Amino acid sequence: MDELIAAQHISRAMPEESPLAMPEQSLHRFDPAHERRKMTRKPRQPWLSRTLTFGGGLALTAWGGYQMFRVIDVGGISFLKWALLVLFLANFSWIALSFCAGVVGFAHLLVTRPKQPKTPEALRTRTAVVMPIYNEAPSRVYGTLQAIYEDVQATGLGAHFDWFFLSDTTDPDIWIAEERAFLALRRALGPDARIYYRHRAKNTARKAGNIGDFVQRWGAAYDHMVVLDADSLMTGHAIATLAAAMENDPDSGIIQTLPLIINRNTLFARVQQFAARIYGPVIADGLSCWMGRDGNYWGHNAIIRTAAFAAHCGLPHLTGKPPFGGHILSHDFVEAALIRRAGYTVYMLPSLAGSYEESPPSLIDVATRDRRWCQGNLQHIRVLGAKGLHPATRQHFTTGIMAYVSSPLWLAQIFVGILLVLQASYIRPEYFSQEFTLFPAWPVFDAERSLMLFEVTMAVLLAPKLFGLVLALCDGPVRRGGGGAIRLTLSALFETLMSALLAPIMMLVHAGHVLHILFGFDTGWEPQRRDDGSVAFKAIMRRHRDHVILGFMMLIAGMLISPSLVAWMSPTIAGLILAIYLSWASGQKSIGLALKRVGLLVTPEERNPPGIATRANELSETLAAEGFDHADGLRAIYDDPGFREAHEVFLPPAPPRVRGDIHPDRAMTEAKLNDARTIDDAVQWMQRKERMVLLHDRALIGLLSRLPRPAEPAQG
Template sequence: MRIDDIPRPAPAEARGSAPDFAPAMPPEAPLPMPVQDLARFDRGTARRPVRRRRAPVAARLFVFGGALALTAYGGWQMYETVSVSGSPTLLQLVLVALFVLTFSWIALAFTSAVLGFLVLLRRPSLPPAPERLSARTAILMPVYNEATARTFAGIEAMHEAVEATGLGAQFDWFVLSDSTQADAWIAEERAFLSLRDRLGPGARLYYRHRPKNHHRKAGNIADFVTRWGGAYDHMLVLDADSLLSGDCVVRLAAAMEADPDAGIIQSLPLIINRNTLFARVQQFAARIYGPVIATGLSHWSGRDGNYWGHNAIIRTRAFAESCGLPDLPGRPPFGGHVLSHDFVEAALIRRAGWDVTMLPTLPGSYEESPPSLIDVAVRDRRWAQGNLQHSRIIGAAGLHFASRQHFATGIAGYLASPFWLLQLVVGIALALQTAYVKPEYFAQGLALYPVFPRFDPVRALQLFGLTMGILLAPKGLGLILALLDTQVRRACGGAGRLVASCLLEILLSALLAPVAMVIQSGSVAGILLGRDTGWNPQRRDDGSIPWRAIVARHRWHTLLGLVAGVAAFAIATSLFLWMSPTILGLVLAIPISWASGHLGFGLALKSRGLLTTPEERDPPDIALRAGALAARNAQAGLDEADALRALHADAGLAAAHARMLPQVGPRPRGRIDPDHILAQAKVVEAETLDEAAAWLGPKERVALLHDRALLDRLARLGPGAPARS
């Protein structure tokens, strides 16, 4: 058979399959989403708020004024420390400058945490749960090559929880797929069809797969807004690992209805369901320290808050009118589409006159986290590029000061690591200069005594204590609040275990910090050298990374630690002792990283009541239900099934898949898709399903799944060898 001989498939109804197939998506309700101009903005076009709100001036003066005062004091003390011999050298001034930059970062975090602590001491209350809702909300779960057993369990559990509130009629549910793997795509469709059958025709559950994942998650959401957004007042954006209780969902919707000026309302997601050592450290820290930091940020930000891309409700028309993201000029990593889109969308919707606020004490918002240091590094590399890319946006016309501050904070968060590393390098250079370089006698002209470059040891020790105190204070404040809260204290195993858990978290974080610092410094250096990161699927499951991969990832970190340790010891014992925490973390990078992703170590601590959170002792109903549903879904084996064999074995699935494909016009002349051409040639030549499955590459499989004619040809192939399950 030649390619041109492939017959066109008849409509599904003519073939007698799935004539009552309900559409996978509702009728389109287009909503314009113009691309925003970052260079120009007319403030006269900004929306005027319905309610007048005062900016939290006192909170901002406390946070920024306090951070500035602390930085000035710390910088002066550092200057006095290095200039005890007289005028400091150029290298000493560089050390002072680096210290000021890094110290200002932790000083701002400290003052913001103190503010959050003071607010939480008053035990702020939430408004009562709503009895009715009038607006329609679309709940959006974007997915990208995710495990369907978990994602669809989360959707089902949240759907049940919202229905149980009695207000479920106001919510529609959308799974928005950007998956690029054929097996993941078909697994999603099978899970969707199965779930829709279980929930019944009134569930208002929908599924859409994009042929091209243009602009990644931001483009996925924008595609929904421009095609279906006009039918919904609000949209609640999730991540694939998000879980929200029914009460949390309806309270977010009620908060948006009650506030006509709200554009985005962000909840504070807590980490749950984590068991590896590294993930449990993150889970514990987020639960005990996170509320203090988030509450402080929320209080000084006021209506100029930030958006973290998920577990937040958004006013759909406001988003469409003001959040169309432009492509930045130039090539990645600083040009192209906006990678960390959430900060930019918050800034743009605020520029248009809408409020961006946070409800940090709203319970029932959950997420998961990567299971190991290496997994975090993969995600963090993408975040680093996105935040550094904001240097091209921070000066955009019309942005509010707080929005620029959010950008600056994100950028500083990633520059802090290379600054800390440079500070260590300069410190070693100064120690080396003191030990081996002959001093320049009488450098300031005639003098009775030579000037040796040295430090004031007493002042240096005091400054080190101040720095450590400011760095650890947010953790201490979170611990105090947890100890004062009887329910939290008991759920964490009592006061003794809670304090022990905090000390253990500080120790483990201190060992992980040097490795994370070097990894992040390498990421920043790579971005500055023009290396693009791409967008890899995130590994969410607990479990160890192979030892060989760990050694390959960290061998240079270990070597750096050994070289630094030998050099420091050769220069001075005191320098070696000063650098010992950093040296130890780097030398032990391989075993630390291995242990971080090890399930056994995390479970051992859990069995002893350490690093335990209240959500572990008393799991939320939504988490228990999602876990049970995920276990049930996993038994179906959808995520392990081969897409081509699944379609070949199930004519109803094949028909449903064809019905869910978008209608496309004829191919423009001269525009050739090589993957499609190869898929077409291989399917035509194949005599059995086994041959087609063996010959088709990953991209060719996806191309085949987009073509109804090739799917029809695939269905007529003989099975060949028995299909794997």
């Protein structure tokens, strides 16, 4: 690397600090008198949408509960029948509410046909665009942020935005690769590009702590911040529109977009990508309609009012140990709750185009991610009763909790149903009770009503998919982008079949997550796989063999009890028996691309890729060709004195060492360096933890740099 690095403003890895206090908030105390008064005329509450959503959901649940009661009431009700009724009500209420929200979203989109706002001509405020990164491939995240930067510059409003990579990376080689890619990006964009990089030595409180550290040290310099994930992509139009919306609405605290999934090629990811594009707008619009300005935050692709966030969103530590204690994992819901409690509004712009993200490439990857999300949402049980929260906020928490609790509830309902059939088939019932009756108490059900209720349940469950498909068919660009009416319909049928087969697997996965968390097992925070790729077949077999065994057990038990029971449960049984092969197929890029070639599961953004996505991919490939992603960090420091100087400038000032305070890892690292005869010895001997110690310590870096190279072999 050129020795002019030092001249290229390496001292400006970050701008001058501009501190902003971020006090920890209390969940148990809140004075309503401290709630901020609205500065603009208060808009109407969305009472009609809320009445249709919650009133309709309640009415549908009451009707379903009555029908189920009539189903089981034939011949008297036993304890198991009561249990079946309670479980049915819990599960049916969940899908009834989603159905009614879908109806609202469908009607709203059908009538309004929202149009895209124009890019604002001018802005008055400063916005920080922040991307927290954690052990990600630098070529991907740097290429993505450069593409976003260029697109914002193209709007003519680039002077209002500064750009930040906020690294919590714990892998020493990736950390060094991030710094090298950052310097390369600085050289490519020139000295006027306000792009910055900060690495935290300790990733305290994970992503929430990463954002909090930025706000407390630099937040006062910015009116707003746009928060991205490592897989986020947003157009200049979307970012500028969000900034203008914040300027024009002083009551807004958080404005959320609806990210669409792009760039996916494996079977599982393409199914998710298609579902999010075709059905997602209906669900999101229904959610937006009833939420109004009492909405939620999903942690990325959103803009936040910085001062309000600092003043009201300092997350408390929950008492006790994880998984229910400690720092809050799913911080975004809680931050939305706290800023709404303070009197700011939180709302969504579901129709704003230009907001994108990616998705996990396989069933196992999404199960791994959901383990962390499950713990975070169950943790919200302790936040649900916090003082001063808006009722809509409590509903958001309940929705998140039910997203995972519903799986063990469905599993319990299936189990109770099997027990009831088993009881009717093999256990001698007490036909006559001790009280005198003329007729025996036969253990029977109303089969005709039961079938009708099953059909209604399936219709309620699948209706939002149908709404999305109808809207897509009515929208010319979307219909053509999806391959035409026939291919779009076939894609929807294929997605529905895949979802039906994968649903019982995910039910067991989520049920397992819930049980692990209830028994006190904490989750880790492993980086998410972003790239397409399959999982080793042996790993898939280990992960799903219990699911297959349970599927065969259900099949055998069903055949012994009643063949009609097998027919009733065939989607569940088939999904479990095929779990290993479905999971294997889910991660196969070849299957996804084969479907793409025949025009199935295709989205408009895939047929006509957004320019920013194409540019981000090109930049990522160019950066990957530099070789930063897979280079050895110690060798990079050793081989390039210019980069070594830059790295040392990036490090924060070293705290004074207390005499007698010897850190074991540092002592071991120093001993290995002193014992090494060449750089090859040091590279070979250093463990990951020792590499991190070395790279944080200027004195140890000096020892590394003075090691000799291996002797050149003698020439014959």
